[in-house]
Amino acid sequence: MGMGINMVYKGVHNVLDFLQNDFPDMDVIILYAEGFSELCSIRSISEAIATSSRTYRVVVLSSSSSSILFSFRLRFCLLRKTIRENAQSFYSMDSDEECSLVLELSENDPFFDEKKKLLRCKGFGPKERIHLKCSSAPSWMNDTVKILLQIAKIIQLNELELYFAEDDASVEFYSSRNELEALNSIVSLTDKSLSSCPHFHTNVLQGLQQKILDLISDFGDQSNMKGVLEKHHSCEREEHLIEWGKSHGVKTGLKIAYVEGAGRGMIAGKDLKVGDIAIEIPVSLIISEELVLETDMYRLLKEVDGISSETILLLWSMKEKYNCDSKFKIYFDTLPEKFNTGLSFGIEAITMLDGTLLFEEIMQSRQHLHAQYDELVPALCNGFPDIFPPEIYTWENFLWACELWYSNSMKIMYSDGKLRTCLIPLAGFLNHSLCPHITHYGKVDPSTNSLKFCLSRSCRSGEECCLSYGNFSSSHFITFYGFLPQGDNPYDVIPLDIDSSDVDSIEDKPVSNWTTHMVRGTWLSNNHSIFYYGLPSPLLDHLRRSRSTVMQTKTFLQGNLENELEVLGDLKDIFDDMMDSMGEVDLDNRESYTWDEKLAVDCKNLQRRIAHSVSTSCCTGINMLKNELHNCLAEDIVG
């Protein structure tokens, strides 16, 4: 039913109550604005309406030229609702013959409230049943996939991705990790449904699953992170290791080759599909604490107060490297003599890092390792030289073992439920990618007593097969792995030292769950409009609240605009100071630098780019705000 009402604007927060309580039957809303400031209110009203679980049709009538901007935004809100409406009408069907997919945000999700809010912004609830029925409409499949993906992506967000997505419904892409997790979660859902749906639905489900698999494949093809193979290197020792592995139960179709800039990597010997096992390692070939339990070294070390199983393994591996009778000699023989991680940066490279996050990370880690060595090793060598020969237990060898364990170990969940830090021969040749083929690999399969590395995206014959080492910043990768990942790393953030506790609560009730704040390169954001500026909303909201005790809304009121100006001015100062303290980056001489100096300048350049992007976005925002403020004041004078 359409109904025209003369709606009195009661403020953004009670618009929905107003509509639902006073006009429960209304489904078409006509918003009319004469001047600029009325248009600003309309935008806020329309945003509030867009969060409703009911569908309203909103029409904007305006005499102002700025209406184009708002109509665009409104159309966007409407579009989201219309897609959902259409899709639901395609899915509606006989309940007896129902086949549906249910996407549900778990109430145990640590970010349940934030994700629920984001789902609402997009017009979804925490539990959505999507009914599937092949429609005659050609777009039904695309519409269905679009909805499934929108929901799945939000459910699969991790903390950091959520921080940068919160309060901004326009975000469609969060990270490659998120994209792959979301797509794979729908593949699993369709798998489950295929086993329980009546057989006449299998075509629909299989069609849907194939569509998702095609999307996964397209996504992999688009990612520009394929390793270039260096054919002139010999991999004889590595091939021996593969043969040894296979003779002890390893199953794999992967080969080893040198990859430009990454050392050795694993290459698919044939086309591999989503779900295929790239490599399977029997537990008997995994190096974990189990292996040292029977040694004299273990019996001695377990008496040392507070020593961890990781430290015991590290000390064991220092000696095992030189043990000619080791069961793992062939594995130790393939390990690099030097790891070249941030932990072994020279003094020149460290000096270049002054003012960067990497400087702090490397210095703290080195201090920690030196303290650990000094506390433990000399005493062991003096007390038990037979077990800890001083010529093996040097600082250099200790650092080598630390770098080995930091850069090559994986945390594995064993069948007894215990998480163990392990070295895994062969799987240790898998390099990292921001768009990995393998995302889940940490659990022993009790039925085979082996560790399986299954593909979350396909890998063509001859292509390097990569996994994800984790969602780390580039400074973490440099410190502990010795490389800077290729491409945009969404986890490259600059944390801000802001205490949220006092401003982010009203009468002891938190208004936001974010207690720490950060920024990342604003080129990663697609919303640079006023009130967003490519910056994270939780940070902006926090700074707004700390600057003004008045409730802040995203409306074009003079007070709000003035507060925004101050917030952006403060942020800009912080990042301009950061750039000043880091100094310039000399990229012209990069080729003459040593390996560690190259990593140092690249990392410094990255942090500078992030700081510069934040400062530039603040500057653009300040200019936009000044224009709006000017318009606002002009309206007031005319009014």
Ligand SMILES: C[S@@+](CC[C@H](N)C(=O)[O-])C[C@H]1O[C@@H](n2cnc3c(N)ncnc32)[C@H](O)[C@@H]1O
């Ligand atoms: C687990 S090992 C992988 C095998 C290693 N490439 C080798 O030759 O032994 C981890 C190390 O590989 C290298 N690496 C892994 N992924 C990389 C990447 N994306 N880019 C550059 N180097 C990488 C780093 O040196 C890292 O410390």
